[in-house]
Amino acid sequence: MKSILIIEDEKAIAELERDYLESHGFSVEIEGRGDIGLQKALEGSYDLIILDVMLPKLDGFEICRQIRQAINIPVLMVTAKKEDIDKIRGLGLGADDYMTKPFSPSELVARVKAHLARYERLTAGRSEGSHEQIRIRGLMIDKTSRRVTIHDKEAMLTSKEYDLLLLFAAHPNRVFEKEELFERIWGLDSNGDAATVTVHIRRLREKIEHDPSNPQYIETLWGVGYRFKV
Numbered sequence: 001m002k003s004i005l006i007i008e009d010e011k012a013i014a015e016l017e018r019d020y021l022e023s024h025g026f027s028v029e030i031e032g033r034g035d036i037g038l039q040k041a042l043e044g045s046y047d048l049i050i051l052d053v054m055l056p057k058l059d060g061f062e063i064c065r066q067i068r069q070a071i072n073i074p075v076l077m078v079t080a081k082k083e084d085i086d087k088i089r090g091l092g093l094g095a096d097d098y099m100t101k102p103f104s105p106s107e108l109v110a111r112v113k114a115h116l117a118r119y120e121r122l123t124a125g126r127s128e129g130s131h132e133q134i135r136i137r138g139l140m141i142d143k144t145s146r147r148v149t150i151h152d153k154e155a156m157l158t159s160k161e162y163d164l165l166l167l168f169a170a171h172p173n174r175v176f177e178k179e180e181l182f183e184r185i186w187g188l189d190s191n192g193d194a195a196t197v198t199v200h201i202r203r204l205r206e207k208i209e210h211d212p213s214n215p216q217y218i219e220t221l222w223g224v225g226y227r228f229k230v
Contacts, residue, residue: 002047002116003027007037007063008078009055013101017050020105021112034058041067048116050108051095053079061093068094068158072146074115078103094158097186114187119159134169136230139208139217141169148208155207160185160200165208168218168228177225201226 004021008014009032018028029044031037034055041049041063049067053060064075077098096115099108132143138151146162148155157165163185168176176184178194186196205212219229 001025001027003045004029004048004050004112005037005041005044005046006030006050007034007041007055007060008032008050008052009034010052016105017108020109024109024113026112032056034060034063038063038066042070046073048074048076048112048119050076050078050112053077053081064093064095069156072159074119074159076108076111076115094160096159118187134166136169136172137216139169141166150208157204157207158200161204161207164197164200164204168226172228172230175221175225175227181226 002025004026006014006017006028008017008030011032014030014032018030021028029040029046031040032055035057037051037055038058051060051063055063060077060079064077067073067075074096075094077095078101079098080101082100097111099111134141134143140149142148143166148157148162148165164181167181167184178197181197182194201218202212205215205218208217209215217228219227221227
């Protein structure tokens, strides 16, 4: 049974989310305070976290940032604000998806299932004996452990940053439009837009490029998209 942590201070919303998820076979725990929710997320054994943005003691953005520094599991952020900057900021910190209140519980369940299935597919090869690596000009991607090093120094990537890099490296010199990258990495059922891709590529460059303003790996083709140079 998959275990989910809901960090949400609105009790009625949290309990509704819990009831729908439990009716679909998930084990669910609720925490209303941000600081305690972070502690549970880091110390617990959860398969996915549903994280509200506005929380007492510690907001969802900071919680997401600290989770991503320590563990790699799907994080679905929930916000009552409609400003795109809040949503993009959350995704840039490593959230896998976001939903804007109000939303239907059935949509939440569908997104949870989709992200858990996607995560299982991405990590399916970890316990197998194969040790596949991609090496390009000082960059090494270990597909078994999902680790990335640049000139022998590990780059700490979020789940989506890693997925983007692996897609690029597996298709060198191919041009990807923003919309295609969004569909391939976040899925057709994800709630967002292509601006999310821009945020993630900028953060990815900051972690793997010697000079992010003059990238040697991920090249921007203005008005077209991006490609991985070899």
